[in-house]
Amino acid sequence: MVKNNFFWLLINEIFNPLLKFYKTAEFFKNSNKVPQKIIKSKSYLNFKKLIKSDLVVLNGPFSGMKYPSLEAVGSAIVPKILGSYEKEIEVFIEYIKNQDYKNIIDIGCAEGYYAVGLGMKLKKAKIFAFDTDKNAQAKCKQLAKLNNVEINISSLFTKNSYEKYTQNRKSLIFMDCEGYEKNLIDQEIALKHQNCDFLIEAHDFIDITITDHILNAFGKTHEIEMIESIDDISKAYNYKYKELSDMTLLEKKELLSEYRPSIMRWIFAKSKHFQNNF
Numbered sequence: 001m002v003k004n005n006f007f008w009l010l011i012n013e014i015f016n017p018l019l020k021f022y023k024t025a026e027f028f029k030n031s032n033k034v035p036q037k038i039i040k041s042k043s044y045l046n047f048k049k050l051i052k053s054d055l056v057v058l059n060g061p062f063s064g065m066k067y068p069s070l071e072a073v074g075s076a077i078v079p080k081i082l083g084s085y086e087k088e089i090e091v092f093i094e095y096i097k098n099q100d101y102k103n104i105i106d107i108g109c110a111e112g113y114y115a116v117g118l119g120m121k122l123k124k125a126k127i128f129a130f131d132t133d134k135n136a137q138a139k140c141k142q143l144a145k146l147n148n149v150e151i152n153i154s155s156l157f158t159k160n161s162y163e164k165y166t167q168n169r170k171s172l173i174f175m176d177c178e179g180y181e182k183n184l185i186d187q188e189i190a191l192k193h194q195n196c197d198f199l200i201e202a203h204d205f206i207d208i209t210i211t212d213h214i215l216n217a218f219g220k221t222h223e224i225e226m227i228e229s230i231d232d233i234s235k236a237y238n239y240k241y242k243e244l245s246d247m248t249l250l251e252k253k254e255l256l257s258e259y260r261p262s263i264m265r266w267i268f269a270k271s272k273h274f275q276n277n278f
Helices: 006-029 042-051 077-084 087-099 111-121 132-147 159-164 185-191 211-217 232-238 249-256
Strands: 103-107 126-129 153-156 171-175 195-203 220-228 265-270
Touching: 042 077, 042 185, 042 195, 042 249, 087 111, 087 195, 087 220, 087 265, 103 111, 111 132, 111 171, 111 265, 126 132, 132 153, 159 171, 159 185, 185 211, 195 211, 211 220, 211 265, 232 249
Parallel strands: 103 126, 103 171, 126 153, 171 195
Antiparallel strands: 195 265, 220 265
16 A cells, blocks of 8 residues: 555645645744744843833834834734834835825734834725734734724635725735735736735745736736845845944844745735826
8 A cells, every 4th residue: 555656645635735734833823922042132132222111113114103012923023113024025115105095905914013004104094904813903903003093903804805895996905814815816806906906925935836826817907016035144234224233243133034934025916007106
């Protein structure tokens, strides 16, 4: 039986998805925890002294946003407070901040960094946030209240949810949902929502075909731009923040690290119907 190829194929079909799910779950379970070696490091202690008890985002597109605690959901908290978090897509965020979206839908909102941040900048837009994690929902609600942002928080978003939340109006759909984005995007969705912009983080380390799937879905209906993430060593060399000016490269790397399992891609599919310059 061991020599039977069908047997091994069956084993692979059963256990490979389970192993992939376990690794992914473990990564996101631990990604919001500051590693013990960093908690004890000089750089982290100096950073805590710098921010003191006033947890306000220091730089970036959401500078001034207040955090209730040094906690994030599914991501590193220090880059968010510093304002370096996902700096790669600042050019997209600056474009988004200058649009007149009627609705913003954040799928995989975590504690609300983008949902609340965009709500602060686009005050006329209705903000809808989705996350299946109850802790994320609670923290998103807390962050929104602290920053006086009105937000509607729900659990699961499906393909059937689009029309309800976009209301056929100019909308932004922001996705960071750990591989589930592949289930939410296809050519039919792109065709039906040509008046919407989509900013999607593609989790190819979960499924290597995700980027290709998304590009094919939007290829005929939207203008597509793509940016790749920068590794943490490059951030230490190239990111210039006054708060880190007296630190060594190692200390900078510790604070700027986002602990990504691989190089990530963000895909911005912009509506061809609404093109405003910024």
